[in-house]
Amino acid sequence: MKRYPLFAIITLIFFSCSKENSNEFVTDPGNPYNDTTWVKTIAANSPVNEIFQILSSPSEDSSFDATNGSLINFSNNVEMTLPANAFNAGGKAKAEVVFLKTKGDMIRFGKPTTSGDKFLISGGAFHINVSGNNQSLSLQNNKQIVIRYITSHIDPQMTLFYGDTTVNSTDGFTWIASPDTLNTKPVRGWYKRLDTGYIYGYEILSKKCRWINCDHYADFNNLQRTKVFSTLPANFTNKNTAVFLVFKDIFCVGRMIGDADNHVFFTKDVPIGKEIIIVSVSKIGNDFYLDHQQATVTDNINVQLSPEKKTEQEVIDYLNTL
Amino acid sequence: MTENQFDEFFRKKLGDYSSKVPEDMWQRIKQKKDRDRTFVILLLLLLIITGGATSYFIFSSKETANANLALSQKRSVDNSGNKTLLNKKHETITTQKDSVNLDHNNNSVDVNATTIKNGSNSETVGEVKRIDNKSAVTSFSNQSKKEIAGRNSNVTNLSQQNVSANNADSLKSNFSNKYINPDGETALKNAELSPSTIQKDSLKKEKNNKQVYKVEKNNHSPIINNIFIEAYASPDIPVSRTSGNSAYLQHKDSTSNMQLSYTFGVRVGALIGEHLVIKAGLQYSQVNEKFNYTKKNATRAVPVVVQRTLPDANGVERTVLDTSTLIQVGSQYKLNYNHYKSFDLPLIIGYEKAGERYKASFNTGIILNIKTTYKGDILDSSLNAVDVNSKNFYKSNTGMSLYFGLGLSTKLNNNFQLFTEPYIRYRLSNMTHSNDAFTQKINVGGLSFGLRYNF
Numbered sequence: 001m002k003r004y005p006l007f008a009i010i011t012l013i014f015f016s017c018s019k020e021n022s023n024e025f026v027t028d029p030g031n032p033y034n035d036t037t038w039v040k041t042i043a044a045n046s047p048v049n050e051i052f053q054i055l056s057s058p059s060e061d062s063s064f065d066a067t068n069g070s071l072i073n074f075s076n077n078v079e080m081t082l083p084a085n086a087f088n089a090g091g092k093a094k095a096e097v098v099f100l101k102t103k104g105d106m107i108r109f110g111k112p113t114t115s116g117d118k119f120l121i122s123g124g125a126f127h128i129n130v131s132g133n134n135q136s137l138s139l140q141n142n143k144q145i146v147i148r149y150i151t152s153h154i155d156p157q158m159t160l161f162y163g164d165t166t167v168n169s170t171d172g173f174t175w176i177a178s179p180d181t182l183n184t185k186p187v188r189g190w191y192k193r194l195d196t197g198y199i200y201g202y203e204i205l206s207k208k209c210r211w212i213n214c215d216h217y218a219d220f221n222n223l224q225r226t227k228v229f230s231t232l233p234a235n236f237t238n239k240n241t242a243v244f245l246v247f248k249d250i251f252c253v254g255r256m257i258g259d260a261d262n263h264v265f266f267t268k269d270v271p272i273g274k275e276i277i278i279v280s281v282s283k284i285g286n287d288f289y290l291d292h293q294q295a296t297v298t299d300n301i302n303v304q305l306s307p308e309k310k311t312e313q314e315v316i317d318y319l320n321t322l
Numbered sequence: 323m324t325e326n327q328f329d330e331f332f333r334k335k336l337g338d339y340s341s342k343v344p345e346d347m348w349q350r351i352k353q354k355k356d357r358d359r360t361f362v363i364l365l366l367l368l369l370i371i372t373g374g375a376t377s378y379f380i381f382s383s384k385e386t387a388n389a390n391l392a393l394s395q396k397r398s399v400d401n402s403g404n405k406t407l408l409n410k411k412h413e414t415i416t417t418q419k420d421s422v423n424l425d426h427n428n429n430s431v432d433v434n435a436t437t438i439k440n441g442s443n444s445e446t447v448g449e450v451k452r453i454d455n456k457s458a459v460t461s462f463s464n465q466s467k468k469e470i471a472g473r474n475s476n477v478t479n480l481s482q483q484n485v486s487a488n489n490a491d492s493l494k495s496n497f498s499n500k501y502i503n504p505d506g507e508t509a510l511k512n513a514e515l516s517p518s519t520i521q522k523d524s525l526k527k528e529k530n531n532k533q534v535y536k537v538e539k540n541n542h543s544p545i546i547n548n549i550f551i552e553a554y555a556s557p558d559i560p561v562s563r564t565s566g567n568s569a570y571l572q573h574k575d576s577t578s579n580m581q582l583s584y585t586f587g588v589r590v591g592a593l594i595g596e597h598l599v600i601k602a603g604l605q606y607s608q609v610n611e612k613f614n615y616t617k618k619n620a621t622r623a624v625p626v627v628v629q630r631t632l633p634d635a636n637g638v639e640r641t642v643l644d645t646s647t648l649i650q651v652g653s654q655y656k657l658n659y660n661h662y663k664s665f666d667l668p669l670i671i672g673y674e675k676a677g678e679r680y681k682a683s684f685n686t687g688i689i690l691n692i693k694t695t696y697k698g699d700i701l702d703s704s705l706n707a708v709d710v711n712s713k714n715f716y717k718s719n720t721g722m723s724l725y726f727g728l729g730l731s732t733k734l735n736n737n738f739q740l741f742t743e744p745y746i747r748y749r750l751s752n753m754t755h756s757n758d759a760f761t762q763k764i765n766v767g768g769l770s771f772g773l774r775y776n777f
Binding site for chain 1: 634
């Protein structure tokens with residue numbers, strides 16, 4: 001009879017073994033996906049600023065004799081005339097040029113066509129750097145470089161804006177109208193007769209290198225203005241996401257400002273009734289995210305975006321369609 | 323360049339080259355060695371248990387036989403002085419030898435003509451009466467003067483009755499049809515032995531009686547006797563055998579570990595002849611597997627509602643509720659106990675060898691799977707943890723398995739036996755579908771404990 005309790009105990013052991021399952025998820029505080037905080041001031045090394053460094057295309061360069069000057073032809077029918085002794089050093093020099101000819105280019109380089117809070121309508125922008133002996137050269141007073149390029153149409157209102165990288169803004173950049181526009185018109189239309197017909201475009205006379213832009217202020221025919229908001233999922237903050245407001249029918253791109261208090265991007269003074277595209281580009285970790293939504297501006301419109309992971313090339317390909 | 327030069331060139335360039343060993347090579351070798359070691363340990367354990375049980379049975383049987391011999395000799399010596407029931411019966415048989423007619427040709431006792439006298443009292447058995455072991459105990463111990471006869475009783479019945487009456491140990495025996503009791507057979511053998519021979523050499527009588535008993539029993543036992551039902555439960559140790567994509571298997575094996583499992587069931591069986599046993603039944607088996615999954619840089623989506631205040635150009639604020647999904651990155655630690663549950667039909671054939679108190683058996687057969695269900699998680703081809711049923715990895719019917727078992731049983735009373743049986747269940751086919759990234763068999767070694775009821 002002593003065997004019965006033993007048998008019962010053995011049976012009990014085998015059938016009473018019930019173990020609990022567990023599924024634990026421990027977030028990694030160091031992972032950029034888990035950083036959902038917004039900031040008042042965007043640091044230079046924030047992921048959002050890496051976007052533009054990665055997406056921007058390299059410059060095109062050409063060597064010339066700074067003492068004698070030169071006419072240099074670049075791709076996209078861009079030609080640049082560098083006068084003799086125009087720079088603070090002579091001898092062998094190198095000219096580097098980046099041509100921003102589309103709205104997508106403006107986004108890729110993080111150079112929206114705005115001057116302060118005002119929209120600019122652009123006819124194309126350039127970044128010009130002249131160097132000799134690995135040092136940047138600056139134009140001498142009363143000297144100017146001449147840039148000619150082809151456009152699809154000529155806007156007689158176009159004038160010259162220089163890029164200001166010292167301004168305290170979302171991008172740390174804004175366009176400032178050239179002060180010498182008061183004396184001479186720095187942007188003119190030009191044409192050339194070819195065997196096949198005429199080509200035409202703009203001729204820019206610039207007394208500075210670096211960022212120059214062929215723009216004029218957008219008028220919008222006194223349309224009523226409003227704020228445009230854009231909201232994104234919690235993972236997308238102003239530290240890792242840049243949101244742009246792109247006008248469909250004009251060469252005008254504005255970057256929306258991140259409101260750290262309300263976790264929302266917004267742009268002021270957007271004319272009601274205009275067709276726009278809200279484009280967000282994000283970089284979280286090593287991943288790019290992209291979303292874009294078309295909308296017609298209404299009063300205080302809020303455009304919700306849901307970015308999806310994309311490759312770098314997919315982002316560039318989309319931006320090239322703008 | 324000649325062929326020799328060509329060879330020489332390669333010999334010089336590649337003579338001292340040694341290819342790199344993959345970083346995880348030793349880890350894989352170690353894992354395989356660990357698996358092999360586990361299997362060997364299990365096998366050794368099984369052999370030790372089996373060997374120990376068998377040895378104990380044999381040793382126990384010899385001791386019992388020796389004790390019986392001693393007891394028999396003692397009774398022979400004391401035959402003249404002590405008037406025990408046994409001696410009384412011997413005396414009766416020897417003195418009434420002529421009244422017992424034993425028909426050796428048909429191996430039966432003519433009951434109507436048999437008269438068993440006890441001491442000075444004697445009665446003629448006028449009716450046919452079957453006496454089983456239990457009644458025999460009473461009748462012989464308390465009513466020694468009663469006459470006992472078996473209806474168409476063969477030698478076995480008569481012998482059993484005497485065994486029960488004369489040997490106290492045999493009263494506890496549950497293997498009544500299989501056990502040979504020397505004392506009990508004495509009564510039958512006495513019919514053909516001279517009184518002087520019986521009294522002087524009881525050991526010789528027992529030996530002769532055994533031979534007679536066996537001949538009688540072989541010729542007259544029913545083909546199927548001793549039908550029984552048994553219930554059993556077993557702790558099982560499953561051993562998983564996988565093959566397939568090595569990279570996948572490496573992760574799978576590091577994630578999944580077989581755990582103590584169990585089987586329980588019911589079988590109905592019958593003894594055919596003296597040693598052959600057939601059994602069939604229904605059993606439930608559950609193989610437990612520990613699924614311990616860790617994934618770094620895992621993501622999870624958490625639905626969140628963000629309340630935002632949107633101040634318009636005029637300073638008027640409006641609140642919007644934005645429902646979105648928050649993606650979080652971190653480490654996922656998942657601990658699951660997978661259960662592979664199967665209902666099976668065991669068909670077992672066995673060989674039993676019985677002692678006085680213990681019985682050893684070897685059983686083999688097949689186990690037919692009726693249905694198998696799976697619950698838990700498994701790694702998919704992307705090494706993510708997914709529900710085991712989401713990818714249809716496993717078959718719902720896993721086919722046939724082979725069964726090998728070595729049993730040892732002991733009796734609790736006249737009807738119940740307690741038994742234990744180390745066994746191996748070896749699967750003949752994979753549990754996974756043929757088009758899966760891996761194949762898997764889960765073989766099982768177990769130790770059954772059970773209770774048998776003899777009808």
